[in-house]
Amino acid sequence: MKKPLILVTNDDGITAPGIRALIDVAARIGTPVVVAPDSPQSGMGHAITIHSPLRLKEEIIFSGIEAYSCSGTPVDCVKLAKNVVLKGRTIDLCVSGINHGSNVAINILYSGTMSAAMEGSLEGIPSIGFSLLDFAQDADFESGKPYIQQIMEYVLANKFGDSKLLNVNIPKLPFSELKGLKVCRQAEAGWKEDFIEGTDPSGKKYYWMSGEFRNDDGGIDTDVWALENGYISVVPCGHDLTMYESIQPLKNLEKVNALT
Amino acid sequence: MKKPLILVTNDDGITAPGIRALIDVAARIGTPVVVAPDSPQSGMGHAITIHSPLRLKEEIIFSGIEAYSCSGTPVDCVKLAKNVVLKGRTIDLCVSGINHGSNVAINILYSGTMSAAMEGSLEGIPSIGFSLLDFAQDADFESGKPYIQQIMEYVLANKFGDSKLLNVNIPKLPFSELKGLKVCRQAEAGWKEDFIEGTDPSGKKYYWMSGEFRNDDGGIDTDVWALENGYISVVPCGHDLTMYESIQPLKNLEKVNALT
Numbered sequence: 001m002k003k004p005l006i007l008v009t010n011d012d013g014i015t016a017p018g019i020r021a022l023i024d025v026a027a028r029i030g031t032p033v034v035v036a037p038d039s040p041q042s043g044m045g046h047a048i049t050i051h052s053p054l055r056l057k058e059e060i061i062f063s064g065i066e067a068y069s070c071s072g073t074p075v076d077c078v079k080l081a082k083n084v085v086l087k088g089r090t091i092d093l094c095v096s097g098i099n100h101g102s103n104v105a106i107n108i109l110y111s112g113t114m115s116a117a118m119e120g121s122l123e124g125i126p127s128i129g130f131s132l133l134d135f136a137q138d139a140d141f142e143s144g145k146p147y148i149q150q151i152m153e154y155v156l157a158n159k160f161g162d163s164k165l166l167n168v169n170i171p172k173l174p175f176s177e178l179k180g181l182k183v184c185r186q187a188e189a190g191w192k193e194d195f196i197e198g199t200d201p202s203g204k205k206y207y208w209m210s211g212e213f214r215n216d217d218g219g220i221d222t223d224v225w226a227l228e229n230g231y232i233s234v235v236p237c238g239h240d241l242t243m244y245e246s247i248q249p250l251k252n253l254e255k256v257n258a259l260t
Numbered sequence: 261m262k263k264p265l266i267l268v269t270n271d272d273g274i275t276a277p278g279i280r281a282l283i284d285v286a287a288r289i290g291t292p293v294v295v296a297p298d299s300p301q302s303g304m305g306h307a308i309t310i311h312s313p314l315r316l317k318e319e320i321i322f323s324g325i326e327a328y329s330c331s332g333t334p335v336d337c338v339k340l341a342k343n344v345v346l347k348g349r350t351i352d353l354c355v356s357g358i359n360h361g362s363n364v365a366i367n368i369l370y371s372g373t374m375s376a377a378m379e380g381s382l383e384g385i386p387s388i389g390f391s392l393l394d395f396a397q398d399a400d401f402e403s404g405k406p407y408i409q410q411i412m413e414y415v416l417a418n419k420f421g422d423s424k425l426l427n428v429n430i431p432k433l434p435f436s437e438l439k440g441l442k443v444c445r446q447a448e449a450g451w452k453e454d455f456i457e458g459t460d461p462s463g464k465k466y467y468w469m470s471g472e473f474r475n476d477d478g479g480i481d482t483d484v485w486a487l488e489n490g491y492i493s494v495v496p497c498g499h500d501l502t503m504y505e506s507i508q509p510l511k512n513l514e515k516v517n518a519l520t
Contacts, residue, residue: 045335046305046369053458053466075305075370076469079453084467106382108501109306110335115369122366122450150516160513161506183510185502190382193339198313206313207344209336234513236506241368242445246421246496250443253420253494256410 004030004092004156007081007120011041011074011099011112014059014067018098021141022130023062025148026095029156034059034067035081037074037112042101044112046119047073054080074116082123093156094120097130098141098148104131104169104223105189105215108237114167121165122239126155128165133227134172143178144170147232151181163236171227182231187222189215264290264352264416267341267380271301271334271359271372274319274327278358281401282390283322285408286355289416294319294327295341297334297372302361304372306379307333314340334376342383353416354380357390358401358408364391364429364483365449365475368497374427381425382499386415388425393487394432403438404430407492411441423496431487442491447482449475 006026010019014036026032038057055071068085070077074096082091099113108114113129120127130148132139151168167186171178193211200206215224223233266286270279274296286292298317315331328345330337338354359373368374373389380387390408392399411428427446431438453471460466475484483493 040311043308043310044305045307045375047307047333048303048305048370048469050303050469051300053460053468054455055464055466073307079469080455080467083453083455084457106499109375109378109499110308115305118369147516151513154513154516158512160509161503163503163506163510165503181514181516183507183514185504185507186500188500193343195314195340195343197344200313204315206315207340208313209308209310209339234510236503236510237501238503238506239366239369239501240446240448241497241499241501243421243423243425243496243498244445246423246498247443247445249420250423250494250496252418253411253414254441254443256407256414256441 005089006030006032007091007094008032008034009036009074009077009096009116011037011044011116013037013040014069016100017137018100018141021145022095022098023065025145025152027065028149029153032065033086034062034065035070035077035085037077038069038071041074041112043110044073045110046075046115049073049076056080074112075119078116078119091125093152094125094127095130095152099131100139101135102131102133102169103129103167104227104233105187108167117165118239126164128155128168130168132170132172143173143175144232147181160236163238165237167235167237169223169227169233171230173230177230178232179230181234182226183234184221184223184226186235187215187224188217189213189224265349266290266292267351267354268292268294269296269334269337269356269376271297271304271376273297273300274329276360277397278360278392278401281405282355282358283325285405285412287325288409289413292325293346294322294325295330295337295345297337298329298331301334301372303370304333305370306335306375309333309336316340334372335379338376338379351385353412354385354387355390355412359391360399361395362391362393362429363389363427364487364493365447368427377425378499386424388415389427391429392432393429403433403435404492407441420496423498425497427495427497429483429487429493431490433490437490438492439490441494442486443494444481444483444486446495447475447484448477449473449484
């Protein structure tokens with residue numbers, strides 16, 4: 001049987017330890033092809049490069065694995081992979097990560113990792129974003145690997161409703177303390193920002209974003225709850241942002257038609 | 261009565277004609293404060309600036325209006341506006357645009373205009389993104405103004421379900437041909453990309469994104485349908501990307517807990 005073709009990307013850049021861990025797992029169950037940013041792209045969200053050209057460079061840093069670095073954003077990587085690198089080949093699965101740090105709740109919007117996976121799903125490819133709750137460069141990506149493999153195999157073998165996108169976060173725990181997988185919803189949680197103000201060497205003022213994550217969602221069916229309780233969180237995601245329940249209450253707005 | 265404080269931003273940059281049109285309307289019904297990018301930021305999606313400082317500069321290009329340019333992305337502008345420029349003041353409404361070009365369907369994810377408005381809504385501020393279906397620098401932003409004003413006034417005066425975010429697109433038509441407002445859902449439509457390949461002056465290959473918008477959604481309740489039929493489209497949006505109907509089918513995945 002033909003091995004599945006697995007596109008691997010991330011937002012921390014092609015040299016990040018997290019993507020190496022993901023490539024390891026992908027190589028066990030399929031043929032990975034890597035197209036990842038040539039520099040860190042954290043926080044790039046769903047940004048795309050419109051006004052300048054993109055570059056691709058073949059990389060030999062992963063033994064025996066076809067790999068390219070790209071000068072663009074994570075979403076650019078997926079678009080280039082589909083339309084240039086893998087043109088004419090079927091991508092069976094797109095995986096992004098493993099991100100160095102959490103991508104729970106609303107962070108799917110800010111995260112380059114999740115935006116790359118989202119882009120894969122928009123292109124019709126089953127896609128999964130993986131994140132580990134550890135920002136450290138030497139974070140332990142081993143403990144979650146058996147679960148990552150199971151999730152990839154499950155997605156390759158099964159359909160699950162209309163979602164083509166999973167957001168998977170892994171707590172910072174040794175394998176023996178991981179309680180398993182929990183399928184859940186995105187927590188209603190977000191950031192409380194602050195800005196550090198300073199003065200640069202030439203005397204000009206600057207502002208540097210800071211902030212802390214706040215969870216006001218008491219639900220026990222959320223990704224935040226799952227992670228706090230030792231589970232790997234799995235959130236099926238879509239791309240329809242319409243708030244259907246608000247359409248009817250807004251219909252009055254259509255009455256303002258007669259204007260002068 | 262105190263005039264409402266209206267934060268105005270965009271993604272085409274503070275010198276774009278579209279933001280000037282939006283400031284004009286905001287000034288009729290409230291006190292606009294402008295915080296907008298100092299350069300074009302189209303396609304930046306929900307990108308934020310994490311690894312470098314941001315700059316703010318007071319601008320006097322809008323007569324009598326408090327205005328600042330910001331070195332960051334559209335989302336950065338909203339965060340800086342809330343936490344620095346307008347710290348301690350209540351922002352009654354956040355408006356973004358008027359974008360030079362359409363932001364229908366899934367484009368809310370790629371669009372800096374809509375991401376700025378989304379960020380406003382995440383901060384708890386009623387927010388509206390406005391886009392005109394005309395990319396031209398000399399596009400006619402006049403015809404939609406009466407409707408833009410009505411929508412702003414409606415949002416300031418009314419609650420409508422839980423949505424704090426509206427995506428408004430205006431067809432490229434003279435005022436007399438605008439049929440009014442249509443409250444609708446996001447069309448299931450997106451981009452079919454292509455990349456132009458070329459060789460730069462130093463002989464290196466480059467790839468430049470191109471593509472066309474494709475609508476495969478036959479519904480007559482979508483933003484694309486409304487615009488094609490002469491209406492201004494109004495889509496209430498949220499930020500919960502969970503695909504709830506996929507949670508149950510995925511529950512089997514939780515059974516893979518016992519791993520070795």
